[in-house]
Amino acid sequence: MTPAPPVPRSAAEAAYLAAHVSMIVPVALSQRAVRAVLRRDAPPAPALVRRLEARITELFARDLRNVREGGYPEALLFQFPLRSYLRRVPSLVRDFPRVLSRRRRGAYREVPEGEARNYPPYFRRTFHWQSDGYLSRRSAELYDLGVEWLFGGTADVMRRQVIPPLTRALAGIERPRILDVACGTGRTLSQLHAALPGARLYGLDLSPYYVQAARQLLAHVEDASFVVENAEAMPFQDGTFDAVTSTYLFHELPRNARRAALSEMLRVLKPGGLLVLEDSAQYAESDDVAFFLERFPEDFHEPFYRDYLKDDLAAMAREAGAEVRSVEPIFVAKLLVAQKPLRDHAP
Numbered sequence: 001m002t003p004a005p006p007v008p009r010s011a012a013e014a015a016y017l018a019a020h021v022s023m024i025v026p027v028a029l030s031q032r033a034v035r036a037v038l039r040r041d042a043p044p045a046p047a048l049v050r051r052l053e054a055r056i057t058e059l060f061a062r063d064l065r066n067v068r069e070g071g072y073p074e075a076l077l078f079q080f081p082l083r084s085y086l087r088r089v090p091s092l093v094r095d096f097p098r099v100l101s102r103r104r105r106g107a108y109r110e111v112p113e114g115e116a117r118n119y120p121p122y123f124r125r126t127f128h129w130q131s132d133g134y135l136s137r138r139s140a141e142l143y144d145l146g147v148e149w150l151f152g153g154t155a156d157v158m159r160r161q162v163i164p165p166l167t168r169a170l171a172g173i174e175r176p177r178i179l180d181v182a183c184g185t186g187r188t189l190s191q192l193h194a195a196l197p198g199a200r201l202y203g204l205d206l207s208p209y210y211v212q213a214a215r216q217l218l219a220h221v222e223d224a225s226f227v228v229e230n231a232e233a234m235p236f237q238d239g240t241f242d243a244v245t246s247t248y249l250f251h252e253l254p255r256n257a258r259r260a261a262l263s264e265m266l267r268v269l270k271p272g273g274l275l276v277l278e279d280s281a282q283y284a285e286s287d288d289v290a291f292f293l294e295r296f297p298e299d300f301h302e303p304f305y306r307d308y309l310k311d312d313l314a315a316m317a318r319e320a321g322a323e324v325r326s327v328e329p330i331f332v333a334k335l336l337v338a339q340k341p342l343r344d345h346a347p
Helices: 011-037 046-068 074-078 082-105 137-150 155-169 187-195 208-217 255-268 287-299 305-310 313-320
Strands: 177-181 200-205 224-228 241-247 269-280 323-330 333-339
Touching: 011 046, 011 074, 011 137, 046 074, 046 155, 046 287, 046 323, 074 187, 082 137, 137 155, 137 208, 155 187, 155 241, 155 269, 155 323, 155 333, 177 187, 177 255, 187 200, 187 208, 187 241, 200 208, 208 224, 241 255, 255 269, 255 313, 269 305, 269 313, 287 305, 313 323, 313 333
Parallel strands: 177 200, 177 241, 200 224, 241 269
Antiparallel strands: 269 333, 323 333
């Protein structure tokens, strides 16, 4: 996949585009090799590939446009830990035979036994067929590199699309409180800090190993706090936060857990607070990439993904009582911006 990059307006934009295009080519080749190992027989039609390329081109244009419009600083365009990822490539390659074996055997319960009993059944799985699921230090160390490979080097680009709505909504609030739910290794929070250095940041995740990685990544940030808890029952009082974000959580939850987590996000938001969710695209607005969405759960262990594709995120948010402001496609994802009502609409 070699998308045509947008026209740069500065040397910095040209450097950014050159770096991403040069990354996409080797990643695409390695993905093709993996598909061959997985014996994928039906490649996508050329027209579908062109639509996907058009979407990734728009993603890069959107990233640059956000910087021009003050959504986040230009420095974020280059906040890519290439050296760190390169150091981890050998570990990821060595782990690949185990991942492939696990996929062939359907060993989705192959997680550390001592850890598994402490978590809900839906979490005790080897999501993406990755070793140990989310329940080891090794998994946390390799996760970001694996996700960057999966998204062709655009994972951080996609994550930071949650920032511009926050920049606009929180402009008049001194030291706003922002909660990132399912914060993982802290990549989204790290970018939020760069864009909103005065914000007080909070991260919640169910994996203690991923929270440990997030703490290390944001060790230099004085106002960053983390808790190891379930998004379905958060340990925060009602109306604690000015904004709540979450990236790529809902597609890994069963239907009831999705609604419980969303209800909790709205509960801990202040009246008028902003909810910004980014997750996989869904059938509701993504015919262009439906082919690729349907292949994803076949190639990777995503047991709740097919149901998620039909469970429209905007409808879910409205059902929970949020006022949906916008829903936008972003490459193979979607961005939903909603607000908690200023007052209860009940009579």
